[in-house]
Amino acid sequence: MDDARVKKAGFGAVLAVAEFRAMWTAELLSVCGDQLARVALAVLVFQRTSSAALTALTYALTYVPSLLGGILLAGAGDRWPRRDVMVAADLARTALVAVIAVPGVPLWVLCVLVAVMTLLGGPFKAAQQALLPSVLEGERYLVGMALRNVTMQGAQLAGFAGGGALIAAFTPSAALALDAATFLLSALFLVTGVRRRAAIAQAVRPAWLSTTGAGIRLIWRDPALRTLVALNWLAGFYVVPEALAAPYAAGIGAGATLVGLLMAADPAGSVLGGVVFGKWIPEHVQVRVLGWLGIAAGLPLVVFACRPGLVVSVVLLAASGLVATGYNIQGTVSFMRRVPDAHRAQCAGVNSAGLITVQGLGAAAAGALAEVLGPAHTIAAAGAAGAAVAVPIARAWRRVGVVDR
Structure with missing residues (x-):
C-alpha cells in the first residue's frame, strides 16, 4: 500500500x-x-x-x-x-x-x-x-x-x-x-x-504581541515541536563550510576561482537529496530515521580534519547537504502538520527566524574559531559538534516522533 x-x-x-x-x-x-x-x-x-x-x-x-x-x-x-x-x-x-x-x-x-x-x-x-x-x-x-x-x-x-x-x-x-x-x-x-x-x-x-508569544509558547510546550525545531536549527553548525569556503580554498591551494565550486557543493547535494527523499524513500521510513539523519549530516564534515583536496572536499560537502535535506524536508512537513492551523503562520515564522539566527551566529563563531584552529579544523569541529548535539535530539525524537496524517 x-x-x-x-x-x-x-x-x-x-x-x-x-x-x-x-x-x-x-x-x-x-x-x-x-x-x-x-x-x-x-x-x-x-x-x-x-x-x-x-x-x-x-x-x-x-x-x-x-x-x-x-x-x-x-x-x-x-x-x-x-x-x-x-x-x-x-x-x-x-x-x-x-x-x-x-x-x-x-x-x-x-x-x-x-x-x-x-x-x-x-x-x-x-x-x-x-x-x-x-x-x-x-x-x-x-x-x-x-x-x-x-x-x-x-x-x-x-x-x-x-x-x-x-x-x-x-x-x-x-x-x-x-x-x-x-x-x-x-x-x-x-x-x-x-x-x-x-x-x-x-x-x-488577540493583540499582535500576544499572538507572537502564543506561537513561541505553543512550540515550547509541545515536546515534538521543540524537537523538530532543535533538529532544524542544527544548520547553525552545518553552515560553517559555506562561511569558511574562501579561507579553506586558500588553505588547500585551490585558489579564489574555485570558492564558488565549494559553496555550490552543499546546494548541489541538496538538489540530489530532494530527489532521493522526495521520490524514492517512503515517508514512514523518513520519519523513523529523522534524528539519525541529523547526526549523519555532520559526519562528512569531520573528515575535513585531514585537509582533503578539492574534489574530496566537494564530495563531502555534497554528501552532507544531501543528508541534511532529508531531515529538513521531513522535519518541516512534520512540524507544519502538527501545528494547529490557527497558528501555522506564526510558528513557521518563529522556526524560520530562529534558523536564520543560528546560521548567523554559527558563521560568526566559525570565523573567530578559524583564527585559532584554521578553516579545515574549524569545519571538522563544527561537524563533530553538530553530530554530538544531534544525538540527544535523535533520542528525543524516538520518544515523541509521530506524523500527523
Missing part, C-alpha cells in the same frame, strides 16, 4: 495541482530575482563606494531583517487570508525594488529600502508555509516540499551564476528592475492561480 502511494505521489502528481503549480512558479520567480538582486546590489554599492565594508553591510541587509519579519510579522498569515498576505508582500517589494533600481538613490535610502524589502520576506514565507498543507494533502505535501527544495536550490545556483553574466551585459540598475518584475509576476500568479481562503475564524483577534 505504501509503495503504491509513493509511486502515485510523484513530482508530476504535485505539479498537476493547479494551486501548487501557481505557488511554486511564483516562488521560483522570486528566488531567481532575489539572487540576481544580491549580486546586483553588491556590484552597485562597490561601484559607488569602493568600500568592502559597505558592500558586505548591504549584502547582510538582504538576510538579517528577515529575522524580525519572521517573528514580528509572521502572524499576519494567521490574522488575514494567507494568499492576500503573500500578494501584499509581493506588491510592496515590487515598489521598493523599483525605487532601489533608480540610478542615484542615496546610499542610506538604498540601505533602508533593502532592509524593509527583506523584512517583508518573513510574513510572505510564513504565510506560504502555512498555506501549503491546505493545497497539498497526504503524501503530496511531502513530495511538494521536496520538489520545492530541488527547484529553489537550483534557482539559487542559477541566480548567482547568471547574475554576474547579466550584470556584465547590462547594469546593476537593469538587473534590479528585473527583480522588481519577478515580484510583480509572482503576485500575478498568486492572484490568478491560488484560491482565496478566508482567514482563520476568530471572534476576537
